Each structure stands twice: as structure tokens, then as C-alpha cells.
Amino acid sequence: MKILKKIGLVLAGGGGKGAYQIGVWKALREFGVDQNIQAISGTSVGALNTLLFTQGDLERAKQVWLEISPEKILTVDPAKLLLYAKRRVSPRIFSILETMNTSLIGHGWFSREGLLKIIRDNINFSLVTNSNIPIYATCLHALSCRAEYFKLNGSDQKRIESILLASSAIPFIFDPVEIDGDMYWDGGISLPNADNIPVKPLYDEGCDVIIAVHLSRTGLIDHSKFPEAKIIEILPQEHQGGVFKGTLDFTRAGAQRRMDQGYHDTKRIFQPIYNMVMVQRKIGAKLNEARNDEIAFQEKRRLLKSERELIKKDIEQYIKR
Numbered sequence: 001m002k003i004l005k006k007i008g009l010v011l012a013g014g015g016g017k018g019a020y021q022i023g024v025w026k027a028l029r030e031f032g033v034d035q036n037i038q039a040i041s042g043t044s045v046g047a048l049n050t051l052l053f054t055q056g057d058l059e060r061a062k063q064v065w066l067e068i069s070p071e072k073i074l075t076v077d078p079a080k081l082l083l084y085a086k087r088r089v090s091p092r093i094f095s096i097l098e099t100m101n102t103s104l105i106g107h108g109w110f111s112r113e114g115l116l117k118i119i120r121d122n123i124n125f126s127l128v129t130n131s132n133i134p135i136y137a138t139c140l141h142a143l144s145c146r147a148e149y150f151k152l153n154g155s156d157q158k159r160i161e162s163i164l165l166a167s168s169a170i171p172f173i174f175d176p177v178e179i180d181g182d183m184y185w186d187g188g189i190s191l192p193n194a195d196n197i198p199v200k201p202l203y204d205e206g207c208d209v210i211i212a213v214h215l216s217r218t219g220l221i222d223h224s225k226f227p228e229a230k231i232i233e234i235l236p237q238e239h240q241g242g243v244f245k246g247t248l249d250f251t252r253a254g255a256q257r258r259m260d261q262g263y264h265d266t267k268r269i270f271q272p273i274y275n276m277v278m279v280q281r282k283i284g285a286k287l288n289e290a291r292n293d294e295i296a297f298q299e300k301r302r303l304l305k306s307e308r309e310l311i312k313k314d315i316e317q318y319i320k321r
Contacts, residue, residue, distance in 0.1 A: 008207030009037045009053070012197045013044025013138075013168070013188030014215030015247035016073075017240040019065040019255035021049045023262025024213050024234055025058055031270050039134040039205045041149065041198040043187040046213075047137035047167040051123050051152075051160075054131055064122050065255040072114040073250050074173075110173055112165050119164055125157040136201040138187030139166040140194050142176050147187055147195035150179070170247075197221060203229055213262075215240060232273075237265050 011021050028034040034053070042050035052061040128135060135152040150163045159179075166177035166184035176183040188196030196219060197212055203226045212221055214235045223231055238261060240246045241254075 005209045006038050006205075006207045007033070007036050008039040008041070008199075008202030008205065008210045009050075010197055010199055010202060010210060010212040011040070011042035011046030011049045011053075012213060012215045012219075013042070013046050013186065014196075014240070015045055015168075015170075016068075016249040016251075016254055017215040017236075017246050017258060018045030018049055019258040020215055020236060020240060020262035021046065021213050022052075022058075022061050022065055023259035023264075024266045025053060025061065025262075026259070027263045027266035027270060028211075029058060030267075033211070033270070037133065037211075039136075039202045039207050041136035041138065041201050042167075043138040043196050043198055044168040044170075046215075047164055047187075048119070050135055050137065051128055051164075054133060054135055055124055055127055060122065062259065064118065065259065066252050068118065068250045068255065069252070070248070070250045072118065074110050074114075074248065112169075112174060115168065116161065116165065119161060123160075125160055128152055128160060129154060129156065134201075134205050136198060137163045137167045138195050138198040138201075139163065139177075139179070139184040140187050140189055140191070142183040142185055144193075145191055146193040147198070148184070149195075149198060149201040151201075199226055199229075199231065232269070234262075234266055234269055236261055237268075 011018075014020075025034060034056075037053075040050045040053060042048070049061070052064065055061075129152075131153055136149045137152060138147050138149055140146070141148050152160055152163065155163070162177055162179050165174075166179055167187050169175060169177050169184065170186045171189065174186075176185050178184075187194060187198070197214060199210055199212060199221060202210055208229050210226070210229050210231045212231055212233045214220075214233060217235050217239065220235075221231055221233060240258060240261075241249055
């Protein structure tokens with residue numbers, strides 16, 4: 001019978017709302033849960049947070065989020081800005097440019113250089129590559145529009161960077177990213193076969209307790225799809241904002257507010273669980289103490305019985321003399 005539980009952690013996507021998950025991590029650490037995570041997956045910004053979590057440096061993760069700014073993430077691509085300007089100036093010129101460079105049309109307007117710098121400055125790629133904890137990032141295959149789960153363990157830096165960029169490539173904001181010859185978008189896009197809360201790879205890894213951290217109050221998990229797992233869902237008690245005041249909010253104030261919210265929401269959910277576990281441990285300790293007392297009592301009883309037998313034999317021998 002299986003007794004030990006394999007705990008997994010799932011981090012949803014949601015852009016600037018991802019700071020919430022750092023607050024969740026802080027609370028999990030206080031309860032001693034983070035040290036027992038045995039597999040982790042994430043989508044979009046959740047994928048970035050999985051790598052920060054894997055490194056185990058909570059303070060650094062906090063600083064990453066507090067130092068992120070809109071300018072670092074949402075940097076307009078000069079080439080595309082120029083193309084837009086030319087479109088406005090002359091439709092005829094634009095039609096020529098469209099023929100010459102169709103790859104720019106219909107893609108994102110913002111550069112990925114800011115996020116790429118954040119990744120390179122804060123991720124220990126060697127640690128990720130050699131981690132004993134399975135790490136997954138979810139992307140959406142552009143042609144099939146289906147979620148794909150990339151295992152980062154064993155990957156080199158370039159591949160990890162590509163997967164992280166693809167997992168957060170919001171259409172019309174960022175370009176899609178090529179991985180293994182195919183194009184990929186943000187894995188959390190609101191499409192039927194996307195997956196913003198990737199439980200599946202952890203369930204397939206054999207996790208029977210899965211902590212899923214949402215960044216909105218919608219999109220709850222269908223537990224019936226994972227019958228062998230206990231899924232604990234952490235949802236923001238307060239609305240974290242829409243696109244502009246949430247997903248694209250990379251301000252310091254927004255990050256701090258969301259970290260605080262994530263911390264308090266997780267404390268609220270895990271405190272009763274923690275208390276129950278502590279009570280069970282105390283009961284277990286008392287039962288163990290009682291068992292030890294019973295063993296000690298039986299041993300004393302055995303020794304006394306043995307001693308009585310020896311005395312009885314001595315008396316019988318004395319009488320026979």
C-alpha cells in the first residue's frame with residue numbers, strides 16, 4: 001500500500017499577476033511544504049516562476065518581481081514600429097513591404113529582449129538542466145492549437161530560453177517562437193485545447209497531491225480528469241485585474257500587492273490543513289508512546305516471570321536437599 005505522497009506544484013499563467021505566486025511560495029515555505037515538492041509545471045509567467053522556485057531562492061524571486069517594470073517587458077520593437085509608420089504614411093509602400101516581409105504582419109509589436117535579459121540575469125540554467133525535480137513548461141502549438149508540455153530537465157540554455165519565450169508569447173503582443181522547427185504561442189491562450197493550469201504532466205509523473213495556483217477566479221480544474229490525485233486549488237480572493245490592470249501590469253506596487261494577496265490566501269487555505277496534520281502527528285506520537293510503554297511493560301513482565309521461575313527452581317532445589 002502506498003503511504004508516502006508525491007507532491008506536485010502547478011503555476012498558472014497570467015502575466016503581471018504572476019507575482020501572486022511568489023506570495024504563495026512564501027506561505028508554503030512557512031508551512032514546510034516547498035521543500036517537499038517533487039515535480040513542478042507552469043504556463044507563461046508560471047513557467048518562469050517554476051524556474052525561480054526550482055532554484056529555491058525566495059528572496060531573489062521577490063526581487064525579480066519587484067524590479068520588473070513595464071518598460072522591461074513591453075519594449076516596442078523598432079522595426080515593427082517603423083513598419084507601422086510606413087503603413088500610415090503610404091498604403092502603396094506598405095503593400096510593397098508586405099510582399100517583401102510578410103513575417104512581420106500579424107505578429108507581436110513588442111520585443112522579447114527585456115524578458116530575455118531577466119531570464120538570463122536570474123536563472124541558473126545548469127541547475128535547471130540537472131535538477132532531480134521534473135520541470136515542465138506549457139506552450140501552444142501554433143498549427144494544431146494544442147498544448148504541448150516541454151520537460152526542461154536535460155535541456156541546454158538556448159532551448160530553455162526558447163521554451164520560456166514561447167510559453168509567454170501572447171499573440172499580437174509578442175512574436176511566436178520556434179521550437180524544433182514548429183511555431184509556438186503562449187500556452188495559456190483562451191482556446192479549448194490550451195492549458196493555463198497544467199496539471200496533466202504532473203499527474204502523469206505520478207503526483208498524488210497537486211497544489212494548483214491560479215491567477216484568476218475562473219478556469220477551475222475538472223478533478224474528475226485526475227481521479228488518483230488530491231488537488232488543492234489556490235485562487236485569489238480578490239480580483240487581480242483584467243488585461244491592462246492585471247496581465248500587463250508589471251509595476252512594483254502591483255507586484256507587492258499581489259505577493260501579499262498570494263501569501264494571505266495560501267495561509268488561509270493551508271492553516272487548517274497544517275493544524276490537522278499537527279493534531280495527527282500529536283496523536284501519532286501519543287500512540288507511539290503508548291506502544292512503547294506497552295512494549296516496556298511486557299518486557300518487564302517477561303523479566304519478572306523469568307525471575308520468578310528462577311526463584312521457584314532455587315526453592316525446589318533447596319527443599320530436595
